[in-house]
Amino acid sequence: MPWRICYTRGSSAEPWNPGETGRQGEKQEVTANEQRQSVMLVDGMALLFRAYFATASSGYIRRTKAGVPTNAIYGFIRYFWDAVQTFNPTHVVCCWDLGGGTFRGQQFAAYKCNRPDAPDDLIPQFSMIRDVMDSLGVPNISAEGYEADDCIGTLADQFGREMDVMVLSGDNDLLQLVSDRTTVIIMKKGHGNYMVYTPESLYEEKQLRPRQIIDVKALMGDTSDNYPGVKGIGEKTAIKLVQEYESVEGILENLDQLSKSVRAKIEADLDMLHLSRKLAEIHCCVPVACSLDVCQLSLDHHQVISKFEELEMKSLCSLMGLAIG
Template identity: 55%
Template sequence: MNKKDSLMLIDGMALLFRAFYATAVTGQYMINAKGMPTNAVHGFLKHMLTAVSEFSPSHLAVCWDMGSKTFRNELLDSYKANRGEAPVELIPQFDLAKEVVSAFDIPNIGLAGFEADDCIGTIARQVGGSMPVSIVTGDRDILQLLEDKVTVILLKKGYGNYLVHTPASFYDECGLIPRQMIDLKALMGDPSDNYPGVRGIGEKTALKLLKEHGHIEGILENLEKLSKSHKSKIEQDLEMLHLSRKLAEINCSVPIECDMEAAAFSPDREKVEAMLADTGLRGIGRMVPYQPEVVFNS
């Protein structure tokens, strides 16, 4: 590996959904000549290529959810059950996005039964010891993966606006180390993923308890020192607390690998431009980086 090598992992679903809803609210679905909406894929590519331009990774891979059911649904039937079906204009763009990524010769990575987060966490653990890893997402849940060589690039409004987190910046923001984010979510729950944590315990209380006792085990060992109200709430929801912790933790042992040779970012411009023309995404062409030509000395 070159000293300057780095791997960028893209949270495909997070970027695709973000791009879709940014334009869908005004009905700008960007229907191409084949009658297919392309607004989500167009925005996804802009997010990905802008991040590549900004952070210059040598290697790139995109991770995807592979269906709505995962091992978490086996733990809790109602996990993410509050989410409706994807909009009809978005559904055909799931496959199109993967085809576009393949045209850039970037690996698409996903495994049925696991979420994109789990694939990202697994690869970050596998690679993080040998080269720096950056994760591009809009999902703060991934902050639990922060390590010395793993940074998280959170998308902010618009394109090219980022909040880059390291373990130090995360601690500065909330006073916790990254792993404590799992216990934070276990205590306060996650309405977007549809699990409750401990009813009546919000973010402010959860942060206070973790800063005082370190982790869930520390809280449980010191129940008698808690206020009567907090003690009662935790005791009543103890089973859900432990279950919520399992749901909140990203699985970093998914049976997948990232082929680093395949992930070396070196798109074939002709191939990419042919795909962009075929799908009506020509405006993206100017964002595709030029690869330096090899010069041979005579």
């Protein structure tokens, strides 16, 4: 099974990442010389929405004295810093969706059309959290016409030539990026609870290789992203087919080996099968780049404290071991 890491701030648990580091509050500046280099690619939208609904669902929206909502920002930083302390990257990049159309929407007009509009209290926090990440020295990366997943995939490919890559998200779609150099960290319910996927642990849990995640989604579709796959084929059947025949191509080459029912469903939906596969695949050739010196994690204490004070979040200074005064 993938590692389940329950990390509680203030506990005696050691960080997961190799290399020696100080405990909370003892060391805030991380340099490449102190540990094996690694980069954490953060799925910004996944963290922000998780942080917003973690409190909004209970009816509580944190606000400044002026009434500006900040609950998503506050929760985001708590999630983000917990992951940094747990996995100890030397470099960090945050990737975002820009909003508006993407190439997937051009390929399939109904793509993600089932999603409701963002809550009013969340909308102003989209730009505010980017400012906060700027104050932490973390670059914000996005690309017009592409999703954050595509930016993450592209950067994982680029950085993976030089160092270990960690992808932080709550989205299982990103499991297709798992490789010998790229680990995908899926945030689970609760604070400090992660599932960490390597090629070996992914196969142990699902009996699938990373690229086969795409083929499974091509068959079963994705209700969250609103594309159907092959009508009548669910997750269990999709996984079984991919496990047995390796890929969509392998399945199509062996249609005569399938049951009449499954074969009929696939033959009736061939076009959607191929389209769903295109929609499911993360593109790793997006026109984005980020140099190592720009994304090295090194906090400017004064800048961070100033931003948290501006947003009336002084408690985050304590969380991150930053002395005020």
